Amino acid sequence: MTVLAAHRLQGAEPLLPSLQARLACRAGNAQQTAGVAPGFVQGNLAILPEKLAASFHRFCQLNPKPCPIIGMSDVGDPNLPALGRDLDIRTDLPRYRVWRDGELVDEPTDILAHWRDDLVAFVIGCSFSFEEALLADDLPIRHIELGVRVPMYRTNIACAPSGPFAGPMVVSMRPMKPADAIRAVQITSRFPAVHGAPVHLGLPQSIGITDLAKPDYGDPVPINDDEIPVFWACGVTPQAVIAAARVPFAITHSPGLMLVTDLKNKQLAVL
Amino acid sequence: MTVLAAHRLQGAEPLLPSLQARLACRAGNAQQTAGVAPGFVQGNLAILPEKLAASFHRFCQLNPKPCPIIGMSDVGDPNLPALGRDLDIRTDLPRYRVWRDGELVDEPTDILAHWRDDLVAFVIGCSFSFEEALLADDLPIRHIELGVRVPMYRTNIACAPSGPFAGPMVVSMRPMKPADAIRAVQITSRFPAVHGAPVHLGLPQSIGITDLAKPDYGDPVPINDDEIPVFWACGVTPQAVIAAARVPFAITHSPGLMLVTDLKNKQLAVL
CATH class of the missing domain: 3.40.1640.10 (PSTPO5379-like)
Incomplete structure (x- = not known):
C-alpha cells in the first residue's frame, strides 16, 4: 500500500x-511535473x-x-x-x-x-512559477500552446565563476508581441526568486545566439513577424555548469x- | 523690482x-525649463x-x-x-x-x-520626470547626451475618443541596449503619473512608424546596431489632439x- x-x-x-x-x-508513479499541483x-x-x-x-x-x-x-x-x-x-x-x-x-x-x-x-x-503568473495575466506562451519544451540557448554572457563552476548563462526564450513583452517584464520583475525580469529581448546576436531555430536545449518554436524574442535566465545554467x-x-x-x-x-x- | x-x-x-x-x-526671464529646478x-x-x-x-x-x-x-x-x-x-x-x-x-x-x-x-x-529616474540609474538617454529634443512619432495606436477629441497616440523614442530597455521598463513602471512603462519596443512598423530617422516632432537621434527603440506614450498627444x-x-x-x-x-x- x-x-x-x-x-x-x-x-x-x-x-x-x-x-x-x-x-x-516516491511510489514511482510520476511521469512528469509540468502541470502538476498548479x-x-x-x-x-x-x-x-x-x-x-x-x-x-x-x-x-x-x-x-x-x-x-x-x-x-x-x-x-x-x-x-x-x-x-x-x-x-x-x-x-x-x-x-x-x-x-x-x-x-x-x-x-x-x-x-x-x-x-x-x-x-x-x-x-x-520558470514554471513565473509562467503561471504570465498565463494568469493572459499573456500567451508559445511553447505551452504548442505542447513542447521551452527553447533554451547558451549565451555569450559569462556567469561569475566560483571554484570549478564557470560557464555561460543559459537562457530560455519566449516570443511575444512588444506590448506583451513590456507587461512580461513587469510581471516577472515581481518574482526575483524564480529568475525575475528578462535578461535580454530582441537582438539575439547581441548575446551570442546566432540561430533561434536551433536551441541548445528544448524545442524550437516559431516567432511571428510582429513578435520579439524575450530571454530569461534559465535554471539549466547550474546543471550545464556542473x-x-x-x-x-x-x-x-x-x-x-x-x-x-x-x-x-x-x-x-x-x- | x-x-x-x-x-x-x-x-x-x-x-x-x-x-x-x-x-x-512671471518676470519674463525664462528661456526654457529643461534642466531647471532638478x-x-x-x-x-x-x-x-x-x-x-x-x-x-x-x-x-x-x-x-x-x-x-x-x-x-x-x-x-x-x-x-x-x-x-x-x-x-x-x-x-x-x-x-x-x-x-x-x-x-x-x-x-x-x-x-x-x-x-x-x-x-x-x-x-x-517625461522629464521619468528621464530623471532613468539618469539616476545610470541609463544613458541619447537625445540628452546629444543636446537635442526627444524624437516623437505619430503611431497607428488610436486613442479612445471623447467628444471632439480623438486621434493617434504620439510616442517619444529613446534607443537603448536591450538590458537597459528592460531596466527602463522597471523604472518607469514606478511612475504611472508620468506616462509609466513604455507602450512598445523594437519593431517600429508594428505601431505604424515607417522611418525612425523622420520623427513627426522633435529631432532624430541615431540608433546603434546593438540597440532597440523604446517607445513611451507622449504628452504631445493631447496637444496634437486639441x-x-x-x-x-x-x-x-x-x-x-x-x-x-x-x-x-x-x-x-x-x-
Missing part, C-alpha cells in the same frame, strides 16, 4: 496537492558533496538570475522541511541524473542507493522533472 | 527652486473653455498613458495650489500657444490678455517650455 493510499484510508484531511505529487514520485513552486535540483557545495553555493550567490536558491539542505540531511512537509529529496522527484566526472552515469527514479552523508542539496527556482566542471560526483533532476514544493508561487512575489 | 528680488531683499528663507523658476517666467515635476499644459473641458477631461481619463493628469484648476481660477505655492497658470510658464479653430494664433509669454472666467487648466505629466479637434479656443504650453511645479519627481513613484 502506498503512503498516499494509507493516508486516505485513515480518513485524514486532504493532503496538499504538492505533497500528493511528491508521494506519487500554484505550487517547482524547483531545479543540484546535489553536491560538501567539499564542492561551498563553491557552488557561492556560484549561485554570484549569479542569482540563473541560480536563485529557494531551498538548501543541511549536510547529509535528505529532508528540507522549509520546502515541504515530509519532503525526502532522495525519492520525491520523478527522475534524477547521477554524474561522475562530468559523465551522466545513471538516471534512476530515486537516489537512495547514491545518497551519502556528505551531500548537500540545492533547490533552485524554475556538467562542464566535470566534478567527481553530482546529482541533478532530470530536465523538466522537478521537485514540487509546498511553497505557493504567489508567495514568491515581492509585490 | 521682480517678485523674486523683492523676496530676497526681505531676507526670507530661500524659495523653492520650482517657485524661483515660476517667478522667473527634482521637481514639470508638466504639459492644456487650457480649454468649460464647455469643452469635460470632454477633454474624459479623454484624459480614457487615455491615461499619454494624458496623465497631475493637476487641474477650478473653472476660471488661474491658481493651482495643489501644484505649487503662489502658482499662477497665466504667467508662470515661459511661453504659451493660443489656438483658435485649430490654428496657432499667438505665442505669448503670458496669457493674462487671453484669460477668461470659463477656462479650465489641465496639467499633464511629462489642434486636430479644431476647437474654437484653447491654450497650451509651447513645446519643451513646461510648468514647473512644487511636486517632487520622487513623490510620483508608486513604489
Whole structure:
C-alpha cells in the first residue's frame, strides 16, 4: 500500500496537492511535473558533496538570475522541511541524473542507493512559477500552446565563476508581441526568486545566439513577424555548469522533472 | 523690482527652486525649463473653455498613458495650489500657444490678455520626470547626451475618443541596449503619473512608424546596431489632439517650455 493510499484510508484531511505529487514520485508513479499541483513552486535540483557545495553555493550567490536558491539542505540531511512537509529529496522527484566526472552515469527514479552523508542539496527556482503568473495575466506562451519544451540557448554572457563552476548563462526564450513583452517584464520583475525580469529581448546576436531555430536545449518554436524574442535566465545554467566542471560526483533532476514544493508561487512575489 | 528680488531683499528663507523658476517666467526671464529646478515635476499644459473641458477631461481619463493628469484648476481660477505655492497658470510658464479653430494664433509669454472666467487648466505629466529616474540609474538617454529634443512619432495606436477629441497616440523614442530597455521598463513602471512603462519596443512598423530617422516632432537621434527603440506614450498627444479637434479656443504650453511645479519627481513613484 502506498503512503498516499494509507493516508486516505485513515480518513485524514486532504493532503496538499504538492505533497500528493511528491508521494506519487516516491511510489514511482510520476511521469512528469509540468502541470502538476498548479500554484505550487517547482524547483531545479543540484546535489553536491560538501567539499564542492561551498563553491557552488557561492556560484549561485554570484549569479542569482540563473541560480536563485529557494531551498538548501543541511549536510547529509535528505529532508528540507522549509520546502515541504515530509519532503525526502532522495525519492520525491520523478527522475534524477547521477554524474561522475562530468559523465551522466545513471538516471534512476530515486537516489537512495547514491545518497551519502556528505551531500548537500540545492533547490533552485524554475520558470514554471513565473509562467503561471504570465498565463494568469493572459499573456500567451508559445511553447505551452504548442505542447513542447521551452527553447533554451547558451549565451555569450559569462556567469561569475566560483571554484570549478564557470560557464555561460543559459537562457530560455519566449516570443511575444512588444506590448506583451513590456507587461512580461513587469510581471516577472515581481518574482526575483524564480529568475525575475528578462535578461535580454530582441537582438539575439547581441548575446551570442546566432540561430533561434536551433536551441541548445528544448524545442524550437516559431516567432511571428510582429513578435520579439524575450530571454530569461534559465535554471539549466547550474546543471550545464556542473556538467562542464566535470566534478567527481553530482546529482541533478532530470530536465523538466522537478521537485514540487509546498511553497505557493504567489508567495514568491515581492509585490 | 521682480517678485523674486523683492523676496530676497526681505531676507526670507530661500524659495523653492520650482517657485524661483515660476517667478522667473512671471518676470519674463525664462528661456526654457529643461534642466531647471532638478527634482521637481514639470508638466504639459492644456487650457480649454468649460464647455469643452469635460470632454477633454474624459479623454484624459480614457487615455491615461499619454494624458496623465497631475493637476487641474477650478473653472476660471488661474491658481493651482495643489501644484505649487503662489502658482499662477497665466504667467508662470515661459511661453504659451493660443489656438483658435485649430490654428496657432499667438505665442505669448503670458496669457493674462487671453484669460477668461470659463477656462479650465489641465496639467499633464511629462517625461522629464521619468528621464530623471532613468539618469539616476545610470541609463544613458541619447537625445540628452546629444543636446537635442526627444524624437516623437505619430503611431497607428488610436486613442479612445471623447467628444471632439480623438486621434493617434504620439510616442517619444529613446534607443537603448536591450538590458537597459528592460531596466527602463522597471523604472518607469514606478511612475504611472508620468506616462509609466513604455507602450512598445523594437519593431517600429508594428505601431505604424515607417522611418525612425523622420520623427513627426522633435529631432532624430541615431540608433546603434546593438540597440532597440523604446517607445513611451507622449504628452504631445493631447496637444496634437486639441489642434486636430479644431476647437474654437484653447491654450497650451509651447513645446519643451513646461510648468514647473512644487511636486517632487520622487513623490510620483508608486513604489
